[in-house]
Amino acid sequence: MTQDELLQLIGRAATEGRTELDLAGQGLTALPSQIGELTHLWQLDLRSNQLSVLPPEIGRLSTLKQLDLSSNRLSVLLPEIGQLTNLRQLNLRANQLSVLPPEIGRLTKLQQIDLSSNQLSALPPEIGQLANLQQLSLSSNRLSVLPPEIGQLTSLQQLSLRWNQLSALPPEIGQLTSLQQLSLNSNKLSTLPLEIGQLTSLHQLYLDNEQIEAPPPEILNEGTSSIVNYLRQQLEQGKDYIYEAKFLIVGEGGAGKTSLAHKIIDPSYELNSEEQSTEGIDVIRWTFNLRDGKPFQVNIWDFGGQEIYHATHQFFLTKRSLYVLLVDTRQDNTDLYYWLSIIELLSAESPVIIVKNEKQDRTCKINERQLRAEFISLKETLSTNLRDNRGLADIQEKIKQYIFNLPHIGTPLPKKWVDVRKALENDERDHISIKEYYEICKYNGFDRQEDRLQLSEYLHDLGVFLHFQNDPLLKKIIILKPEWSTTAVYKALDTREVRNNFGRFTRTQLDDIWSESQYIDLRDELLHLMMRFKLCYQIPGTIDQYIAPQLLEVEKPTYNWDDSQNLLLRYEYEFMPKGILTRFIVEMHKSIEDQTLVWKSGVVLTNGAARAEVIELYHNREIQIRVSGTRSKELLTIVSHEIDKINESYERIRVKKLIPCNCNICKENDPPQFFTLEVLNRFAQNEQEKIQCQSSFEMVNVRRLIQDTTSFYNRDAKPDRREFNSNIEISSPTRQKEELPVQTLPDAQKRRLALFNTLKGLPNTQFEQLIFMLDAPTSNVGNSSAPQGERVPKLLEWAKSDMGCGLEAVERAIAAINTKETGE
Secondary structure, X not given: OOHHHXXXXXXXXXXXXXXXXXXXXXXXXXXXXXXXXXXXXXXXXXXXXXXXXXXXXXXXXXXXXXXXXXXXXXXXXXXXXXXXXXXXXEEOOOXXXXXXXXXXXXOOOOOEEEOOOOOOOOOOHHHHHOOOOOEEXXXXXXXXXXXXXXXXXXXXXXXXXXXXXXXXXXXXXXXXXXXXXXEOOOOOOOEOOHHHHHOOOOOEEEOXXXXXXXXXXXXXXXXXXXXXXXXXXXXXXXXXXXXXXXXXXXXXXXXXXXXXXXXXXXXXXXXXXXXXXXXXXXXXXXXXXXXXXXXXXXXXXXXXXXXXXXXXXXXXXXXXXXXXXXXXXXXXXXXXXXXXXXXXXXXXXXXXXXXXXXXXXXXXXXXXXXXXXXOOOEEXXXXXXXXXXXXXXXXXXXXHHHHHOOOOOOOEEEHHHHHHHXXXXXXXXXXXXXXXXHHHHHHOOOOOHHXXXXXXXXXXXXXXXXXXXXXXXXXXXXXXXXXXXXXHHHHHHOOHHHHHOXXXXXXXHHHHHOOOHHHHOOHHHHHHHHHHOOOOEEOOOXXXXXXXXXXXXXXXXXXXXXXXXXXXXXXXEOOOOOOHHHHHHHHXXXXXXXXXXXXXXEEEEEOOOEEEEEEEEHHHOEEEEEEEEOOHHHHHHHHHHHHHHHHHOOOOOOEEEEEEOOOHHHHHOOOOOEEEHHHHHHHHHOOOOEEEOOOOXXXXXXXHHHHHHOOOOOOOOOOOHHHHHHOOOOOOHHHHOOOOOOOOOOHHHHHHHHHHXXXXXXXXXHHHHHHHHHOOOHHHHOOOOOOHHHHHHHHHHHHHOOOOOOHHHHHHHHHHHHOOOOOO
């Protein structure tokens, strides 16, 4: 728009007394002084121009309520901005502002101001005068500190401070009692002020959890309400410290783990050649004084090394712990790769020491340099002879050194938490009722139920005790000594009668196994715990008959299989933890064909119209799936979803999902060539319609490969396996062959699915345009280097959240891109 055209437009608008004027995207480099003649104007849109300064006459627009100056080149705001005293909305996003004038404080009717993507390094104290401000966006600036006057914005509901340089927040932030949403991610914060505990209206808090040291991660991972509640308690009670750590000794059975544990505590402990191998887990307390005299307690977890115990590693190999991997130098049976991999997978870089138990002074060569290059958590290798204590003192000192440096040591906690923890620590019982726990809390000053439950959740996450709050049966007890329950569980699994019966047992047998007084009153809870740990399941159609799949027969049963037109899928693991298939069998046990086609490394499932064979090839680190029948894709979708869910429970697992080629040659080949789903998704995202088969050299359709084998799962639209299973009646083979009703998606889920498919099909450049238009936070949707297939679900999840833009905005942005409304 030329200057003459602009003057004519302003003149007509003034003559007509217009209340709205849209000058967005007109290439304007300056505004004429005549802009001040628009005294009737309520709304002025100047976004996406090239304005570097505003004329002083802008201050004459005293009736203006909405002013949009986003995406310009403004480096300064004139004092006259303060004359716009009726302004409700001010958008200054994506300019070059380095300071705000004090006069900004005169805009006392302002409700929304967007100052994101500027160069602000400080805010004027006058910002606190905006008493009616409800939304304030300061993201993507250079703020290193906030003025204490920020606390005067008591009407503020949304505050975005992401992508700044804040290393601390002022305590006055606790005065923002109306605040509902607070974005703090991508700053330099390591702690949160206790005053955030006063923000009782806050329900969305965005943080970089891995960067925050206090509150502890167990609290951060529980979400906003948990964080606010924790900080409130610390603010009210003051703080105290628990000096306590978890130290786990792992390795093969018979390596001397129990002897090492006792020797660490008491070097004069006499070795017993008749000492029984640990069944399950023993926890031994080691207490010593710190240099300042404060007591420090180490809980030494001594793990049974037998393979039957490996299935529960995921529940007890915890983060923020110290690990010792014990090697018996007389035996060449320690799988260093397995133990170091499972620790790395589950413990989030907790330090590991290899200790060589050089029995009879036999040395053992370990390629420590190679292992440390592959496993960054491995700190060093030490040697000892437990018979004469050679090297033991050095091991003790090293253990103390690594324990002192664990990240949670010295973390401040609400004082009453520490009091209750000490009371529970001194309780000699194996378990207490939830009522007794509440009484202990009450005695120590806990009046709120939510505070008591938050503490139990924290101590459960730390592994101090077990309390499954969301389980209808187990929530009634607190297991103070986890080793008591695991010993009971393994006592059942390691009974000769159960093992000889290939994992099949009855409730009557369990009653005999748990006949001792310490178990007799909690048999139901212990059985339920076994089922919760996915160690067993009840055989459908039976009364009180169960199977522990890790004890099933090794030999594959005989059955027929139709090889024609099978759907295939494979999972390849970089490292495969033990127990994935047995967990899968427990999850899908109602669908086992005839309740007989199951063995230790495989299972055949049916939905009445299709069959799925799922086989684990552990030494190949692989799971193979093939499905046949008229409803094979539906069954494969459910099987794949369950395995994906198990894989996702391991935060750091690395696994490839492999899809078979469907070219004419591969359809006849056994096996066909496989493509990784990740590669296929990248091809689709980059609008590459074809990919070459390396067997036939044919070009095959990428989207058809994906669609033939996989289906998208929305978090709100997962297959209802309960309904799926309820249609199968094991005792009636004819019933199994009946066709199941086709499930349909509700309209809301269809809409999300359509959005997902549309977003996945956008070219990379358009998808990035969409992210920019929606101002979607990188912390929520991932940066541009992440695969688009991963970013799409995150984008939709963010859009639906309270901090997001809404699904309608996503749809509008897609439409704008498709119709070139973005101006490109």
